[in-house]
Amino acid sequence: MSCWVSDVRAVVIGSKHVIRSKVLHSMRIRDKPLNPWLIVEPNGVIQASHCDCMAGLGEVCTHVAAMLFTVMEIVRIRD
Template sequence: MYPGIVNYLLFNKSAYTQQEMKVYKALEAYKQATCGWVRNAYARQYNNNVVVIGKVLHSQRLNERCLTPWIIANEDGVIQCGHCDCVAGLGEACTHVCALLFFLIYQ
């Protein structure tokens, strides 16, 4: 799964811009995932895809309600897309989406 996360964060093309995402700030997301910022995650299977939805603490405002990042992966674990309800969430790879991905590895 880890190579899949690296592929998604660095080399996957955005559905909107068709440019590689090149998310190099994944270290912050790794810290969030390993320090308990991801509160929970659950998965549902739809046809040949798996949707994973999580609850992650805000990175800027800790007193706010948790954010809800989600990802879609196919049955082979290849990540198709990800989004979040934070300000940067439409970029498909905010730190909350990345934290959810790392959380899946270490749980």
């Protein structure tokens, strides 16, 4: 797994999974980690995502993607 993504946490609210993590900046490693999150249905459909980086204001960024790859790896290892 990646050393860029840490503190991955998930909670189930109703039938949706809310996942959040901390992700380091790719170019400014000493800056405070970013806080992407996403809402996922049980079948894997992503309902919403967000990050507190500049690109995250548009609801998509590499930090959310890094978190998704990490979650996919966690599920693959678990199964």
